[in-house]
Structure formats: C-alpha cells, structure tokens
Amino acid sequence: xxxxxxxxxxxxxxxxxxxxxxxxxxxxxxxxxxxxxxxxxxxxxxxxxxxxxxxxxxxxxxxxxxxxxxxxxxxxxxxxxxxxxxxxxxxxxxxxxxxxxxxxxxxxxxxxxxxxxxxxxxxxxxxxxxxxxxxxxxxxxxxxxxxxxxxxxxxxxxxx
Ligand code: ADP
Numbered sequence: 322x323x324x325x326x327x328x329x330x331x332x333x334x335x336x337x338x339x340x341x342x343x344x345x346x347x348x349x350x351x352x353x354x355x356x357x358x359x360x361x362x363x364x365x366x367x368x369x370x371x372x373x374x375x376x377x378x379x380x381x382x383x384x385x386x387x388x389x390x391x392x393x394x395x396x397x398x399x400x401x402x403x404x405x406x407x408x409x410x411x412x413x414x415x416x417x418x419x420x421x422x423x424x425x426x427x428x429x430x431x432x433x434x435x436x437x438x439x440x441x442x443x444x445x446x447x448x449x450x451x452x453x454x455x456x457x458x459x460x461x462x463x464x465x466x467x468x469x470x471x472x473x474x475x476x477x478x479x480x481x
Contacts, residue, residue: 325349325405325436326398328357328390331371332364333470335452337444339378341409344438346382353401354379358391365453365477378467395430406435411445 325345331338331354345352356371364371368389375387390397398406406426408419423435440447443464452465456474466474 322351323349323405324351324353324401324403325407326394326401326403327352327354327407328394328397329354329409330359330362330364330449331356331375332362332366332449333371333452333466333473334375334378335444335447335449335466335470336464337409337411337440337447339467340440340444341407341438342379342385343382345407346384349384349405349407351384351386352382352407353386353388353403355397356387356389357394358389366473370473374467374470374473377469395426395433398433399430404433406433408435408437410437410439411448 325348327342327345329338342352342354354375356368356375358368366374372387372389379385379387394406398404406423408423410416410419419437426433426435447465452462452474455462455465456471457478462471462474
C-alpha cells in the first residue's frame, strides 16, 4: 500500500492544487492532503475552514484523505506510515525553494522521497495569493478555484 502525503498551506485550495491531488490519486493507493499550521504565515482561512474546503472539493476522489499537521513534516509523514511527499511544481519560481526543501529532508531522512507533480499548463501561474487578490477586488474567479472555495472567498471579503 503506497501512501503519499501532500502538504501545503491551501489558503485556500485552488484548481492547481486539486489538479495535483487528482494526478497523485492516480499514482498512489492513498493520498493524504495535509494542511500545515505554519506559524510564520498569517492565513486568511482558519485551519478548520481550509480542511472543510478541501473535504468538499475532493469528495469525489475516493482515495484522498484530508488532515492537518504542525511541527516537522518528516515526523508527520512517518506517523502516517508513508515514505512519499508530494509537492506541486509550477513555473521555475518554485524550483529552488522546493529543491532545497526536498534535499534537506533527504539529508535528515534518506528513506523519504519527494515526488514533484506538474500541474496542467492552464494552472501554471496560479497561486493562492493571486486568487485572494482577485477575490478581494471582486474579480472573476472562474476556473481558478472550486465553486465552494469561490463562495467561501466571496463571503470572507464581504465581511471585511
Ligand atoms: P506552501 O505554503 O507549502 O507552499 P501551498 O498551499 O502554497 O503551500 O502549495 C502547496 C503545494 O502545492 C506546493 O508544492 C506548491 O508548489 C503546489 N502548488 C500550489 N499551486 C499550484 C499550482 N497552481 N500548480 C501546481 N502546484 C501548485
């Protein structure tokens, strides 16, 4: 049984993330999508909100589980009996950061592999910050985020 862990902030999940989740679900027996509580980031959505949005937008994919973690990712991965970390790759801008992280993780634990999945060309420049900016100024979010995420974004900014 091959279990992969896909960690991220998912603040909020975009169609780029969902595309990576779908692709990973075809490769691995189980994919655990896990929302990281990163103390350095100030998320727009609470962990619970991010988990609920991910649950809703991946409910049709049977071998996906949604979870959250804090602390060291490697410890979390081991606690799930997994040896695979999935990360998405967009344009070159992701590469250096992801490369450093993957290699550092390997220095600490050589038995855990990081696998990169490229998203559909259409989502190559999509990220959560752009989506939030679009939503804040009432821009069109069509095909950028799942419908439930769009609704949550509209609600969030209507209160601000
Ligand atoms: P983090 O804060 O850990 O970078 P994100 O939620 O921004 O978390 O992203 C989680 C993972 O998904 C990262 O590997 C990131 O590169 C990837 N990702 C984000 N957006 C896209 C996208 N549009 N296409 C492919 N991968 C993406």
